Amino acid sequence: MGVFSFEIVREYLPFFLKGAMVTVGASLAGILIGSILGLFMGIGRISKSWWIRYPFIWYINAFRGTPLFVQILLIHFGLIPLIMESVNPLVSLIVTLSLNATAYIAEIFRAGIQSIDRGQMEAARSLGMTHVQAMRHVILPQAFKRMIPPLGNEFIVLLKDSSLGAIIAAPELMYWGRAAQGQYYRVWEPYLTVAIIYLILTLSLTYLLNYIERRLDTA
Amino acid sequence: MIKVERLKKSFGDLEVLKEINVEIKPQEVVVVIGPSGSGKSTFLRCLNLLESITGGKVMIKDQDLTAKGTNINQVRTNVGMVFQQFNLFPHKTVLENIMMSPMKVRKWQRKQAEEKGLALLRKVGLYEKAHVYPDSLSGGQKQRVAIARALAMEPEIMLFDEPTSALDPEMVGEVLEVMKELAKEGMTMVVVTHEMGFAKEVGDRVLFMDGGYIVEENVPIELFEHPKEERTKAFLSKVL
Numbered sequence: 420m421g422v423f424s425f426e427i428v429r430e431y432l433p434f435f436l437k438g439a440m441v442t443v444g445a446s447l448a449g450i451l452i453g454s455i456l457g458l459f460m461g462i463g464r465i466s467k468s469w470w471i472r473y474p475f476i477w478y479i480n481a482f483r484g485t486p487l488f489v490q491i492l493l494i495h496f497g498l499i500p501l502i503m504e505s506v507n508p509l510v511s512l513i514v515t516l517s518l519n520a521t522a523y524i525a526e527i528f529r530a531g532i533q534s535i536d537r538g539q540m541e542a543a544r545s546l547g548m549t550h551v552q553a554m555r556h557v558i559l560p561q562a563f564k565r566m567i568p569p570l571g572n573e574f575i576v577l578l579k580d581s582s583l584g585a586i587i588a589a590p591e592l593m594y595w596g597r598a599a600q601g602q603y604y605r606v607w608e609p610y611l612t613v614a615i616i617y618l619i620l621t622l623s624l625t626y627l628l629n630y631i632e633r634r635l636d637t638a
Numbered sequence: 639m640i641k642v643e644r645l646k647k648s649f650g651d652l653e654v655l656k657e658i659n660v661e662i663k664p665q666e667v668v669v670v671i672g673p674s675g676s677g678k679s680t681f682l683r684c685l686n687l688l689e690s691i692t693g694g695k696v697m698i699k700d701q702d703l704t705a706k707g708t709n710i711n712q713v714r715t716n717v718g719m720v721f722q723q724f725n726l727f728p729h730k731t732v733l734e735n736i737m738m739s740p741m742k743v744r745k746w747q748r749k750q751a752e753e754k755g756l757a758l759l760r761k762v763g764l765y766e767k768a769h770v771y772p773d774s775l776s777g778g779q780k781q782r783v784a785i786a787r788a789l790a791m792e793p794e795i796m797l798f799d800e801p802t803s804a805l806d807p808e809m810v811g812e813v814l815e816v817m818k819e820l821a822k823e824g825m826t827m828v829v830v831t832h833e834m835g836f837a838k839e840v841g842d843r844v845l846f847m848d849g850g851y852i853v854e855e856n857v858p859i860e861l862f863e864h865p866k867e868e869r870t871k872a873f874l875s876k877v878l
Contacts, residue, residue, distance in 0.1 A: 541688055542725035542784075546739035546791060547715035556742060560729050 427608040431599045438592035439616050441509065445591060446578040448513045453520025453577075454570070460521060461528025462554070475525065482522035487580050491515045495587040512584035512591065520577055527569045531562035564635055571628035575621050582617070592616060639664045639699060639795060639826050640685060646693035647680055654680045656850035658694070664794075665824045669837040669858070672847035673873055678830045681847065682799050685828065686717045698795070715743060718788030722800040724780040726772040726787070732759065733768040736787045744791070751790075758786035762816050778809030782816055789820075796820065798829040834877060838862060846870045 464475045482490065495511035503510070535558050543553035582593035592613055599609035640662040647655040654677045662668050670678045683689040684696055687703050687710050696703045698713055727735050736755035740746045746754075759765045762782040772780055781801055788796060798817065802810040814836050821827055821840045831837065837844050837858055844861045846854045846869075854867045862878070865871045 536723075536725070538721060538723050538725035539727065542719075542721060542727070543739075544711075545686055545688060545714055545717075545719035546788070547711050547743040548739060549711055552742050556738060557727055561727075564729075 424603075424605065424608055427599060427603055427605060428612050431595060431609065431612070434595040434598070435592060435612060435616055438590060438595040439620065441589070442578065442581050442591040442593075442617075443620065445509065445513050445516060445584065445589070446574065446581050449516030449520045449577050449581070450524075450570075450574045452513075452517035453524045453573075456517070456521040457524025458528050460525035461532065464525055464529050465532065479522045479525055482519050483526075487515070487519055488583050488586070490519060491583050491587060494518070508584065508587045508589035509591075511587055512581065512589040516577055516581055519580075520573060523573050523576075524570065527566050527573065528562070530569070531566040532558060534565055535561050567628070567632060567635065571624070571631075574628075575624055578620060578624065579617060639666070640828070641697040641700075642685075642694070643697075644694035645681070645684060645691060645696060647677070647684055647689060648692045654850055655684070655692075658850075658852060660845065660852060660855070662826065662828065664826055667821045667825075667827045667829065667840055667842045668845060669841035669843070670828065670830045670845045670847060671832070671834070671837060671873075671877075672845075672853075676847040677850045678847045679799055682797050682828060682830050685795075685797055686714050686719055688719070711743070715739075715791050716793050716795060718791060718793035718796045720781065720784050720788055720796065720798045720801045722803050724772075724777075724784045724804070726780055726784055728772055731769050731771055732764065732775070732783050735772065735783060736790045739787075740790050754790055755786070758789055759783075761789075761819075762786045763812075776809060777805045778812045781805065781809075781813045785813075785816055785820075795826045795828070798827065798831065800830050800832070802831065802833055832877070834862070846873065848873070 460475050460478065463471050464479065466472045491512065494515045495506070495508065499506055499511050499514065539557050539561070540553055543557040544550070548556070581591055584591045585593040585597050588594060596609045596613035600606065603609075640660075642658050642660045645655055645658040646653070658681055670681065672678045680689055684691050685698070687696070691704060698717060701708055701713060703710060703713060727738070730738065733752065733755045736758060737748070737751040740751040740754060741748065756765065756768060759768055762785060764779060764782055764786070767775060767779065767783070772783065775783065785801075801817070802813050805813065810833065814833065817827070817829070817836070818840050829836070829841070841858045843855060844858045845852050846861065846865075846867070848869050854861060854865065854870045861870070862874065865874055
């Protein structure tokens, strides 16, 4: 065990940065796809018809109640080979993150929608709006504002959890950390560097989110 | 204008409306009074089907609300409602609150909706508040905006669900003034209220409800001065 070798860090830095881009890209894709699917699932989750509600509730239960690690393996080695001819770890990672985020975001949307006073829906309906119009023009605009903090939180969690992609060799940040570790049998240099890069990413995100929240507050 | 036949409403095992029969003529102002829990708000909310009905019939202009083919959204455009808690849309300005449903439901052009909105704001005395958000208004102002918002759909019937109950006492008057004005213009109104003064002055008829029934109904002066039923007497002795 020698002193901390900056040589290793320097050699792997381009790969770490490339990996960080993949990490950001995959989490961003996950949060975007998860938000779109999560919106529909969150609304379906509170549907009055049980045959719409129950599949969504069980989807949410399944994805929140099992480890992301297990989901990645099941999707990469099980689900994706069933539906695609060639298997790409990055695709598997994005699919897993999206499906997982969908479950959490559906709950964020549900909570956001249900936090709006029911008098708002009643007022909108009493004016002749349909349920869909009332949702679109009255409920959701108010709910979205309340969803921003938990959505930001989910984004941060997703960004960190994307490191599990290393296990299926998706070339994200942690993958390159493990690669460096495997080449030099060193622990501190690769893992500490990777940790610091994750920290920079999540802190930047936190500041960005705080900024957005402040802007929305004054708007 | 409104015809209610054998209306029943239950929440689970709780029977809130046992049997309501009433007919309301065009331009009539009907005031509904009664102790809390008597079902008067539920009754009002059944008139535009904000509450689904358990039995019986509600007809608005000869249209059975629960009949197959009835478009309830269509009916509601003709039945304005004002709530105890105002229920203004906090993310929209006062004017936008009023313009929203004419534009989204009636598909009016922005300009037409804006003119209508400003005219209504002038009518309720809040023209200068057009571009502020509801947050910055007092309770009385909020309720006047809510009335303007309902009127923007040009309804023939207005329902008022305890419109002054959430207001500070000094603001009750300004809201009642607007309602009196409406009554004078010939609006058909059903008003659930604890304002007995308003009932006497503006009401054409008063319904006294208790225990899910209309116990007694009469012109205000008769009902207040010479109540026939024991329950009416007991209630009036407490509130007058």
